[in-house]
Amino acid sequence: MTRVHCGMDFGTSNSTFAVATEGSAPRLLPLEDDRPTLPSALFFSFEDPGIYFGREAVSQYVSGIDGRLMRALKSVLGTTLFADRTRVKQHAYGFGEIIGLFIAQLKARAETALGEETRAVVCGRPVRFVDDDDSADAAAQDQLAAAVRAQGFSEVEFQFEPIAAALDYEQQVSGEELGLVADIGGGTSDFTVIRLSPERARSLDRQSDILATGGVHVGGTDFDRLLSLKKVMPLMGLGTGTADGKRNLPVAPYYDFATWHRINRLYSAKMLAELRSTQKEAQHPDLVAALVALVEERQGHRLAGRVEEAKIALSEADQTLFRFTTPDVRLETGITASELTEALDSATSAIAEAIARTLAAAGVAGERIDTLILTGGSTRVPAVGRVLKALFPAAKAVETDAFGSVGLGLALDAKRRFGD
Structure with missing residues (x-):
């Protein structure tokens, strides 16, 4: 029997599973409704014993079924939240x-x-799960490895996600190239400077071809949070003060409500009591009332999903109308592409700095990069595209399968590692 080699890309926003066999190209397996991606989401229903996954999980939540939606779980690895x-x-x-x-x-x-x-299985991992903390970063991989092994995988290896994307692209390379892989996903941005060629692709040991790797814990869910803090949370009182004018309202609840994996922290009696107290002393209690109502109704993830939709819409248009309504709350504001770019300034600056560090570690100037290999859904955000174009104006930009190239490359890597 031909041995099947497996690659698993557990992503912050979406996950894939790919397989490769001797003599055939790697392929993504259908995971939900014949689609090769499974959104990395779970929904625990309070109305039945079921646990729902992927698009069905999001659908259950959005339809108003009482329960708990969990997303962006990968972002918890290596952080103090993991112990919660x-x-x-x-x-x-x-x-x-x-x-x-x-x-x-x-x-x-x-x-x-x-x-x-x-x-x-070979699992993907970002270059950095956790920035500037090697022990926490190592702990993150250990935590993921333990979760994978607990499900019955007896052999578990890891490969950097950007290297996996390079392995997928290299199948179509006809000559020698110096590439930079930019893998900008839901939770992390990873970069790899790598030598590519048909001859190198046949080598089992590619360590000498990898000139440098780098990354930063910034991605699409951070973009959502930054846009929400700039345009949506002010509709509920962020940036306003107390009635006596002595101080601004606490920022932490708004930050948590704008961050996918922190939203559930507000769903406690203690936090609700604190928010109601904030409402009583606020200069604009009607604004804070909207925040209180949405927390009471557990609308945080649905609101975050609407912010994400607005971000995606601004990848195609110069402006969009953000609207979010419940029986008790109505939030509405126009958002322009330039406002999104402004909101993401700190994130895109962090991405540019991470790329600069990676190039410096490789000893390579930006103009020497022949090919810019783009993977990850967040590479489609215009603000990110402008940064990459400015850094590599002469490089050939190659858009791989934004959601599938890492999984395909992981399956190729599994064939190298586990091949008979």
């Missing part, structure tokens, strides 16, 4: 357990599509 427990009905789940539930579902769906069990 989330109570769902009578069970208190640790984040490692929740990630394990999603990995188990990913594995089961892949095996259904494949028609056989999978035991060995």
